[in-house]
Amino acid sequence: MTLLHSRRQKEIRKRLEGMRPRLYRVAFAWTHNRSLAEDLTQDTLVKALQAARQLRELESLDAWLFRIMSNCRRDHFRNQVSTENVDNYDLVDERTPETRSSEQQLIQKVRDSVEALPETHRQTLTLVDIEGFSYMETASILEIPVGTVMSRLSRARARLRKLLATQHVDVRGNDSNARLRRIK
Amino acid sequence: MTEMEHITEEMLNAFIDQELADNDMMHVYLAMSKDPDLRDRVCELRANKELLRAAYRQVPAPRKYQRPPGLLPRTAMAAGIMSLGVGALLGWYAHSFSQSDNPPRTVARAYQTFDSKVKVVFHVSRNDAAAFAQILDEAEALVAAEDDKRSNNSVRIVANGDGLFLLSAKASPFKDRIRILSEKYNNLVFAGCSQTQKRLQRERGLSVDLLPQVSTVNSGVFEVLRLQEAGWKYIPI
Incomplete structure (x- = not known):
């Protein structure tokens, strides 16, 4: 009987599908584009299914999946140079002044600032802050040394701080538009 | 000299x-207790x-x-899981029959349990002539299924990577078979990846022209x- 029918393979398939929202969230943080994030997520899951036999320990599935996604992103970038398709971009800003509350404005400012970061810094920052990966795991996903993770993270946060300041976001509560000190 | 000067930015980031x-950690805690600026900095990083x-x-x-409006989230999710599950199952099934010594149950026969028309895409990414021959058999069985009123089954064979060589005008060992199948069945389409063509040209200096029956897709x-x-x-x- 092939591995297909094994309990382990079933478990992997189940967990792969369960990972879709997390992959999509990070893919969106990397690309800030729904279509690209969808394609990146789907491409990652297809490749993961094809390579599932290579996975030795289920415990490492999360980092393994994000490593596949990082490689997919790299490949996509490489191909993007000559085949950029405007259909991949959101050309219409669906936001209107009426629908944008101060919280939504704040979220958009943060996302704009993250989007302005260099790609490598953005990937490192989002893996640590959004997904909560450790430095070791992030290094493994991006296939870089831990020291590089630390330096990228430090520079990314310093840059983000400046970008947020230019967007008039003050996390100490001086921003009249942003109400950060809310208690649920 | 403030306590902050003893602590690098990387240490502060690692601290939060x-x-x-x-x-x-204790070193940073102690420094924070003595230096209000450092406390502010840590607070800002955390925020x-x-x-x-x-x-x-x-x-x-x-x-x-x-x-769609009104559809419960779990329903949509279940449909997605089922869709992926069926695709995965068939995918693994295709792998299993290509690797087994036993006479395989064909994909076409497996589909005979379904009442509806089927649409199948075979993704050929390896230059494996034996597996490709089996895929052509399966594809023909699917598109030729007229007896049981399933003649509208559609099959696409999409090749990229090393699989592209199987659709090459010069190198494919299946030139005649692909020509005959394409002439006989409108519902069987072959497609090759132009990204792979460009990559082979760029990286290996290979110009892979596709058979005239093969259409080209961007990726x-x-x-x-x-x-x-x-x-x-x-x-x-």
Whole structure:
């Protein structure tokens, strides 16, 4: 009987599908584009299914999946140079002044600032802050040394701080538009 | 000299991420107790981290998976899982019959249990002539199924990577078979990846012209994904 029918393979398939929202969230943080994030997520899951036999320990599935996604992103970038398709971009800003509350404005400012970061810094920052990966795991996903993770993270946060300041976001509560000190 | 000067930015970042060793953590705590500026800096770093997390807690829903109004989220999710599950099952099934010594139950026969018309995309990414020959048999069985009123079955064979050589005008060992199949069945389409063509030209200096019966798609992978999204069953080899 092939591995297909094994309990382990079933478990992997189940967990792969369960990972879709997390992959999509990070893919969106990397690309800030729904279509690209969808394609990146789907491409990652297809490749993961094809390579599932290579996975030795289920415990490492999360980092393994994000490593596949990082490689997919790299490949996509490489191909993007000559085949950029405007259909991949959101050309219409669906936001209107009426629908944008101060919280939504704040979220958009943060996302704009993250989007302005260099790609490598953005990937490192989002893996640590959004997904909560450790430095070791992030290094493994991006296939870089831990020291590089630390330096990228430090520079990314310093840059983000400046970008947020230019967007008039003050996390100490001086921003009249942003109400950060809310208690649920 | 302030305490902050003894502590690098990287240490501070590692501190808020709880990545420092116990000794270093204590060192930062002690420094913070003496230096209000350092406390402010740590506070700001933590706040920015929280802010970033909050900004992506709810991201725009994927367009392709957005559910129609009224449909429960779990229903949509279950449909997605079933779709992926069926695709995966067939994919693994295709792998299993190509590797087994036993006479395989064919994909076409497996589909005889279904009443509806079927759409299948075979994704050929390896230059494996034996597996490809079996795929052609399966594809023909599917598109030729007229007796049981399933003649509208559609099959696409999309090649990229080394699989492209199987559709090459010069190198393919299946030139005649592909020509005959294409002439006989309108519902069987062959497609090759132009990205792979460009890559082979760029990296290996190879110019791979495709057979005249083979259409070209910009990206084989994205063509396969597009078809999957449109409900096609996916079988990789």
